[in-house]
Amino acid sequence: MTVQTAPAAEATALPAVHRGGRATALGLTGTAVVLLAMAVLPYLVATGVTAQLVKLCYLVALASMWNLLTGYAGMMSMGQQAFIGLGAYLLFVVNDHGLNVYTGTFVVSALVALVAWPLSYLAFRLRGGYFAVGTWVIAEVVRLIVVRFDSLGAASGRSLSDVTADPVLRRAYTYWLALAVMAAAVLGTYAVLRSRLGLGLQAIRDDDTAAGSLGVNVTRGKRVIYVAAAGGCAAAGAVICVNSLGVASPTQIFGVQYSALMVFMVVIGGIGTVEGPVVGAVAYFLLDKYFAQSGVWYLVVVGAAAIVVSLYLPRGLWGTLAHRTGFAVFPVRHTVRL
């Protein structure tokens, strides 16, 4: 086979594939600065502020995990509360066995990922809307099994006993834990998406049949994501548990409202972008902070906003901005410049 050499004039005009480059470096530097600034906050501000930010951190983590599942692997789960609840409850278990809650969170995350692996075989029997509901049923089953354990407080929840005694120190540690979980969720998503697996995932999301025919192992890719997202949600669940020093009731921590939240944050921010869930989480955090007192009307507004945005701004806030300007903090797309 002979290789055709292109004329020199055309060779200079060969398309080049770009993937961020300078933007990547800038984005990562910016992120590092923001994370560092957030990390020193406990030394600078009152504990009340960091206590609020803990919530923002776990919201970002949850939204990122749902985005990874739905926005990149095309799996709309309505049952991530299974892993949030399991994360919180397993934290009691490892804590009872003498592990402190901060290291415990990471152990719990790994354990729940391990539980999610066999569950994926069950959930993957279903697709699309049926997958959504199937995962919800799995979450209900997990909840109904957990409430059967008297040692875990049965139907009435449980409080966390062995946490650092000094309340100021405890607040700071909890905040750093939440910050670490958030950073791991966002940067982990970014790393996955820039990997070979991520490329396959984006192909799966666009058309799983076509992706499969091109040699992407669709099921394996989805499984890795499902397991990883379960671990991420479990870590967030453990943070929620540490933050409120326990679980008010299984119905609450296994509540489908967590799925509602995740859907809302991701849709508003922009599905299928790394930044979107962060933007959506901030948007929800502010909504919740300022309007939660106005009763359930605000949930009606949340529902209506989800409808309006998904119909008229399907890329979400960040997605629309990024699409119009080509701007990205975490570029994952391969752009061809002609």
Place this chain on the structure above:
Amino acid sequence: MTWVNAIVQGMLLGGIFAMAAAGLSLIFGVMRIANLAHGDLMILGGYVASVAAAHYGVPVPVTVLVSMIAVGALGYLVQRSMLDRAMSLGELTPMLVTFGISLIIPNVLVQMFSNDAQPLSTGSLGTASIDLGGGLAIGWFPLITVVAAVAVLTALHLFLHRTQPGRIVRATADDRTTVRLMGVDNRRIYALTSVIAFATVALAGSLYTMRQGGVTPYEGQLTVLFAFETVIIGGLGSLWGTLAGGMVLGIAQSVGAQISPDLPLLAGHLVFLLILVVRPQGLFGRSVPA
């Protein structure tokens, strides 16, 4: 005999599940929309019935019709204003929209009618039963529910297979592009499908409310799971599968309750998951899962 009773009661319970699932199955079958608001629409149907009876003095049996008309009309509006557009934006958007609706309905109901149960009494019919002897009794109302479910499913079946609009609905489900080439406006077919589906779920909701003696705003979260489980157990594309799915789920819950009073939900879910493992296409489903 207690076990026989549990199975009989389970079958009676299954009637309500089958009816709830009929509309869900229809919308999914024709438009590929997994309607996450289905349970909340059912509860809304129950609210319309109980409010019509309590505040406007509509005779209880007629409230069923009122509810079907009101929610059916809502189905038309939702389809035309949101779902048509959502369907053109991909697979996920319709689900997100129905999800948004499922967040709006119960919270509006709470705001308007508080969290207390809205009663809807069927009087002596609610407790009347046929005694079969040996501790076996069949409640009149649950029996009516089963008969209604069979009637609704039969009517749907006849509509889809014996009438011209029904044939078009089925053709649209199979291949909407070709149907459009034949000069049929598929959006009208979708609107028709939604009206029928919403009206049947209103019927299910009214009967559910009468059966329970009342309804509270957030019950939709539970009923939507039952409806989906019924559809998946029965298998998509089979109306008789829907009936069978309802019966299987009803019996599982009822037998579960017989073993231990806190088991019915778990037993139902476990039977559902078991069927998922053994036969993901459902009992009567086509070999290719949806």
